[in-house]
Amino acid sequence: MNQEIEQLEPNRIWNNFSKLNAVPRPSKKEEKVIEFMLNFGRSLQLETFKDEVGNVIIRKEASIGMEDCKTITLQSHLDMVHQKNSSTDFDFNTQGIEMYVDGDWVRARGTTLGADNGMGVAAIMSLLESHDIPHPPLEALFTIDEETGMTGAMGLKGGVLKGQILLNLDTEEDDEIDIGCAGGIDITATRTYEEQTVPKESIAYGISVKGLHGGHSGMDIHRGFGNANKIMNRLLFKSTEEFGIGVSQIDGGSLRNAIPRESFATVVLRADQKEDFEVKITEWVEDIKSENSFVETKLNISLNKVKMPVKMMEKTAQDKILRAVYAAHNGVYAMSAAIPELVETSNNIARIQVKSGKISIGCLTRSSVNTAKFDLANSLKSVFELADCSVTLTGEYPGWSPNPNSEILEVLKDQYEILFNEKPQVVACHAGLECGILGKNYPEMDMISFGPTIKGAHSPDERVSISSVKKFWIFLLQILKNTP
Known part of the structure; x- marks a missing residue:
């Protein structure tokens, strides 16, 4: 079943998404996925550690020639919403997600898919394990419990992160660049x-x-x-x-x-x-x-x-x-x-x-x-x-207040137009993103959010567009090559 998923393009992301979705990771029960991510970082011989509340941080040195670029923090959350149809027999605490391809969409059988925010996690994993992608110094931040309290972001102390720019990979329309969100x-x-x-x-x-x-x-x-x-x-x-x-x-x-x-x-x-x-x-x-x-x-x-x-x-x-x-x-x-x-x-x-x-x-x-x-x-x-x-x-x-003068926003807008020959939509969303919380302890960090197209999040109808994941990956690589 997952072999069908792993053969999709780009292979790197779908392969990592399949591995991630084999690990139970409902909110507040992330022990298994935390261990999975720690083992992943250590297997690559990268600096890998867990903070006091369970967030996982992995660091990777810059590609040759990009050592002087600003450090980018790539951020996604490890937990997923656990919803299923009443007629579906499934245990989120012990089972991996059962996925299948439906045209241009990847779906799950009777449960949430975990594309929110598993696609962001898989993309970051793909960058960390790569040897042929140009990039500045990278710092991966995998937070816990985003879906039911954002306690991971709330518990992250100041001084832990080294990045000057944060790319949050947790929005759900591939033509949007998010610069603000609601609090709750x-x-x-x-x-x-x-x-x-x-x-x-x-x-x-x-x-x-x-x-x-x-x-x-x-x-x-x-x-x-x-x-x-x-x-x-x-x-x-x-x-x-x-x-x-x-x-x-x-x-x-x-x-x-x-x-x-x-x-x-x-x-x-x-x-x-x-x-x-x-x-x-x-x-x-x-x-x-x-x-x-x-x-x-x-x-x-x-x-x-x-x-x-x-x-x-x-x-x-x-x-x-x-x-x-x-x-x-x-x-x-x-x-x-x-x-x-x-x-x-x-x-x-x-x-x-x-x-x-x-x-x-x-x-x-x-x-x-x-x-x-x-x-x-x-x-x-x-x-x-x-x-x-x-x-x-x-x-x-708290919510995340928009910064229309963001330097990284200008980079994303320019690179999106170059790649796709159209202007992106610069928006704020009514969802809760972790940027507002992280900004309390990291007020100087320049933050932006984007991601692939995901529909039906938080329901068993959740699905992610295959073509959109490819577009998102191309865009992400372009951003890394053109970071200030």
């Missing part, structure tokens, strides 16, 4: 509730919401993709209003940085309401599908009889939490007034768990304006507190 903060709402015994003469149903796009909660937040948690909550709210259902449990979404694709709930109601309930659910589902028909063509909402649960939520708690989730903002909150078509502020209601007397709701709020980020976070905090939740704001990280 996690909102977590929790509470307990009393459980009640399910009344006699009840009937139980399982409701499932599946088939949504999902995707990156920053880069895809403006695309109008459905949020499984909001769709499920809408159904539960209406069912409560019209039929007085009892909610036994809810399990929706997964990671904060992924738009939730699936949600599952178990509900109970009086047995004599069965026919009316099924009719109404069918009507509501048709409405929801119609509203989402232009974007979510594979949306599937099903209702099935299930085994009767023993307990359900106490009514007051149920009403409060359903209203809170209904009121909580999800999606784009504000567009940037400074940069056309850039999302400024957004929120993703990423994870909802209700079970055994405990409720947990996880959100990720992003903004390129720090005050706006906290403004929306406080709005969400207030909504959930009105539902008697305890709310914490954690994992805050």
Whole structure:
């Protein structure tokens, strides 16, 4: 299977990507990939070490004649988002990613691919092991835990890096050069509730919401993709209003940085309401599908009889939490007034768990304006507190402020035009890149970000363009040859 991948051009990158993807590397469980990267650097007899938090740094001397060029730090993160379809049997802690070629795309079978940010890691590995590529002094920085907290970048101390220029290889459109990004903060709402015994003469149903796009909660937040948690909550709210259902449990979404694709709930109601309930659910589902028909063509909402649960939520708690989730903002909150078509502020209601007397709701709020980020976070905090939740704001990280006068930006713009006979798009993005965090301890470092075209990141639909990887590699080599 991976032999098919390794035969793609450029062979160096695809070979290293295959090796990397054979190593389990979910966020916060990067021990195996850290060891893999340490062994890789040492096998090349390059200066290789791990810092206090687990970031791996590898250094390579300049090619002959380029010793006086500025040192370039090449940076990508080792971890990947671990998302899979509910029907896929896969263990991210023990298995390597199963890849295949689909036209101009490389995909994974039922899981995320790890091209975010594995393609950047593979490109850096290819440069480190090369003997025929002209380059200035190189310093590779492989960070950990970018996807669920950026703790690797946050934990990197000042004085460790020697580079004067940082090339972050973690963006997802090959015609874009990124010079800024959003910051973020996690909102977590929790509470307990009393459980009640399910009344006699009840009937139980399982409701499932599946088939949504999902995707990156920053880069895809403006695309109008459905949020499984909001769709499920809408159904539960209406069912409560019209039929007085009892909610036994809810399990929706997964990671904060992924738009939730699936949600599952178990509900109970009086047995004599069965026919009316099924009719109404069918009507509501048709409405929801119609509203989402232009974007979510594979949306599937099903209702099935299930085994009767023993307990359900106490009514007051149920009403409060359903209203809170209904009121909580999800999606784009504000567009940037400074940069056309850039999302400024957004929120993703990423994870909802209700079970055994405990409720947990996880959100990720992003903004390129720090005050706006906290403004929306406080709005969400207030909504959930009105539902008697305890709310914490954690994992805050800064955005990356654009520097339009960047020297390396001019190099990239000029070389892109020379190679491809067109101007690149110079942009800021709504995702979280590590440049803003790294810039706190390295304020004089000139930073830029670019990468190959990746679609569907943070979802099992993730794919990377084969032709784009070739373009990205050509561009990267050209940049190295023309570094000041």
